[in-house]
Amino acid sequence: MKVSLLGTGRMGQGLIKVLSPHIKGIIWGSRTPVKVNHLINELKCEGVQSATYEEALEADIIIHSLWFRDLLPFAEENKKKLANKILVDIVNPFTEDFSDFTTEWGTSAAEELQKVIPDTKVVGAFKNTFFKIFDNPLHNGLESDVYVTSDHEESRQTVITLLEPLPFRVFDGGVLKNNRTIERMTLFEREMAIRYGHYPYVSFRLFGNEKTNE
Ligand SMILES: NC(=O)c1ccc[n+]([C@@H]2O[C@H](COP(=O)([O-])OP(=O)(O)OC[C@H]3O[C@@H](n4cnc5c(N)ncnc54)[C@H](OP(=O)(O)O)[C@@H]3O)[C@@H](O)[C@H]2O)c1
Incomplete structure (x- = not known):
């Protein structure tokens, strides 16, 4: 299966660092593909192919890193190209002032x-994982959690399998409706990390579960 990542912002650059060692030939799309070429050298992510969004949308699994305000118009515009594919969504619909x-x-x-x-x-995936x-x-030697959600059971399992080699604990987070909670958890963890002085290095780890990624 071909996998692509859209966007070269903070999450795009963060995600490519963990995805590229495990997903050979991953396609990295941008509105400015020349920026991708520079970043591939700078971040030393070998085997990554730079692309336009149009080319990246040819993949079977597309991971986007757009803001919510840009996402729905983008999805509407590319509805046909996205049909029958898996779109991994990392968005938290924050207001401008967070x-x-x-x-x-x-x-x-x-x-x-x-x-x-x-x-x-x-x-849905990576909603609680801040870019740092x-x-x-x-x-302290422990991975943080990624909760994978979808109303399409098979696609959820496909993405869990894809992400399992990454340095995270990857969990079946159930149906999309659970994002009403998961996305709001991000607002809370952001506030806590700011209060306790470690923002933007913040993510979640569910206590009591013995799962490791080893
Ligand atoms: N920041 C975090 O720690 C964090 C954590 C969890 C989830 N998220 C979610 O991840 C998403 C991205 O966050 P970010 O911090 O990576 O944002 P960012 O640094 O601003 O990057 C957003 C990227 O979206 C792409 N893009 C595509 N269409 C666009 C348009 N019309 N206008 C502007 N940019 C467009 C751009 O990539 P190109 O220029 O390459 O096209 C841009 O670099 C958001 O939905 C956010 O809620 C963020």
Whole structure:
């Protein structure tokens, strides 16, 4: 299966660091592909192929790193290209000042995305993983958690299998509706990390579960 990543911002650069050693030939798309070429050298991610968004959308599994305000128009515009594919969604729908969410309590960004592209299998992941974690994924020798969600059971399992070699504990997070909680957990962890002085190095680890990635 071909895998691509869209976007070269903080999460895009973080994700490529952990994805590229395990997913050979991963395609990294940007509105400015020349930027990808520079970043591939700078970050020393061998085997990564630079691409336009159009080329990256040819992959079977597409991981995006767009903001929520840009995501729904992007999904609407590329509905046909995204049909029958897996789109991994990392969005948290924060307000501009990061004080709240732009979505109502009874929904989530992942569910809103799925509504716009019903023929695509939306899979949530990495919503609680702040970009600094990718530089140093283990804290005191322990991995943090990634909760993988989807209403498409098979696609959820496909993404879990894809992410399992990465330095994270990858969990089946259930259906997309769980993102109403998961996305809001990010708002809370951000506030806590700022209060306790370790923002933006923050992620979650569920206590009591013995799962390791070894
Ligand atoms: N920052 C975090 O720690 C964190 C943690 C968890 C989840 N997230 C989620 O991850 C997403 C990205 O966050 P980020 O911090 O990586 O943001 P960022 O640094 O601003 O990067 C966003 C990227 O989106 C791409 N993009 C595509 N279409 C765009 C458009 N119309 N306008 C602007 N940019 C566009 C750009 O990549 P190209 O220029 O290469 O096209 C841009 O670099 C957000 O949805 C956020 O909620 C972030």
